[in-house]
Amino acid sequence: MNIQETIISYAKKTIAEEAQAIAYLESLINDEFAAAVSAIYNSKGRVIIxxxxxxxxxxxxxxxxxxSTGTPAVxxxxxxxxxxxxxxxxxxxxVICISKSGNTPEIKVLVPLIKNFKNTLIGITANRGSYLGQEADYVLEAYVEKEACPNNLAPxxxxxxxxxxxxxxxxxxxxLKGFSSHDFAKYHPGGALGKKLYLRVHDITSKNQKPQVSPETDIKQVIVEMTEKRLGVTAVVENQEIIGIITDGDLRRMLTTNTSFEGLKAKDIMSxxxxxxxNDAMAVDALEMLEENGISQLLAQDxxxxxxxxxxxxLMREGII
Incomplete structure (x- = not known):
């Protein structure tokens, strides 16, 4: 076995062992787990971990x-x-105390102090019979048979x-809290994730120029409008309402089917x-529409x-894509 095959073999073995251990955790979810979560949910305080x-x-x-999901923690x-x-x-x-063995010196010193404060103590440990397991009000058992480390030492x-x-x-x-994507957005205003949750179409259109022509606008002026506004598109608008669109593609198709522009109007080549x-829709919904229809621009309306x-x-510039 060469080094590449060795690496792949060890990586797969590690993942398989950890996956097996995680799958076993499902059998450890019980009434005590539910009671511990209920205690947190009904608490007026925070979670100290x-x-x-x-x-x-x-x-x-x-x-x-x-x-980030609505439960204040420290x-x-x-x-x-x-x-x-x-x-x-x-x-x-x-207080949630985490310890694999549940018997480390620091934990043995800390647990009685927490108990003296009369705070509810939840232990997450692989050893229910440990000091932490015996002293905690609730135990969330995170038992694993062995570490992925070949020496069974490295956590x-x-x-x-x-x-x-x-x-x-x-x-x-x-x-339990009914925490929604809108709540999530309040705690994640930065980065691409936040923008997907709060950025709206009007946040984008307000930064862009607003190309528009009337149905009777001649083709030369249509080209000027599209060139000046630099979006590769213009709306055809009548009485403030959208009645059509002209894209760069429409102009190219016009060039292949017409020998002269004389007398051509926006209404003659618009889609x-x-x-x-x-305008109030989420920007991520605009992206979905663009992808579904295989187009590069959308017109916004209110x-x-x-x-x-x-x-x-x-959308690319805003990090939505």
């Missing part, structure tokens, strides 16, 4: 997921907690299991009943009145 080592990194990721490193960060915990907060499968269990909690809470979209053009390049 703590851990040590690699489990701390997983805790930080779960905190980020909860915050990360607290287990080592820092016993040196002042316990002040993060408020009366109504619920691999176990941290993946912890993360999946945290995701399961977060998604359950999302459903009737062009695709249009509401209650039938022409408002501008959405070009596929606009």
């Amino acid at each position: 703590t851990g040590i080592g690699k489990s701390a990194i997983i805790a930080s990721k779960i905190v980020a997921t909860m915050n 990360f607290m490193h287990a080592a820092d907690a016993i040196h002042g960060d316990l002040g993060n915990i408020l009366d109504d907060d619920i 691999t499968t176990s941290t993946t299991a912890q993360l999946v269990m945290g995701d399961a909690v977060a998604v359950c809470l999302l459903h 009737k009943n062009p695709k249009s979209i509401s 209650n039938g009145a022409y408002t501008g053009v959405v070009h596929i390049h606009d």
Whole structure:
């Protein structure tokens, strides 16, 4: 076996072992899991998530997921907690402690302190019989038979299991809260993801020029309008309503079928009943229309009145594509 085959073999083996461990977690979802999620849902406080080592990194990721899906959460490193960060915990907060073994020295110091505060404690551990498993009010068992590491030492499968269990909690809470894509957009205003959730057609048309001609506009002026507005298209508008569209393609077809432009009007070469979209529609819906119809531009309208053009390049520039 050469090095390339060896790499592929080990990679597939790692993925298969972790997938098997994750599949097993489904059998560990029980009434206690439901009770733990219900306790968080009914709590008036936040979720404080703590851990040590690699489990701390997983805790930080779960905190980020909860915050972005409507459950206020705070990360607290287990080592820092016993040196002042316990002040993060408020009366109504619920604490989730993550530890594969459930028996690390930091966890054994931290757990009694949390219990003294009388906060609800949820343990995520692979070892229900551990100190954490015995002391927690609720245990979310993230059992794994072994790590993907060939020495069964480096946290691999176990941290993946912890993360999946945290995701399961977060998604359950999302459903219970009725957290919608509009709510999600409020917490993700930046980047391409945010734009897909909040950017609307009028946000794009307001930045573009607004090419338009009347049905009686002569072809020379149509070409001038399209050239000046630089969108490769113009709307044909009558009484503020869209009655047609002229694209670069329409102009090229005109050149192949007419020896003279004399007397030609916009109405003679326009395409009737062009695709249009509401000015208040989501930009991602405009992209879907463009892709479905194999076109590059859409005309926007507001209650039938022409408002501008959405070009596929606009969506690319905004990061929607």
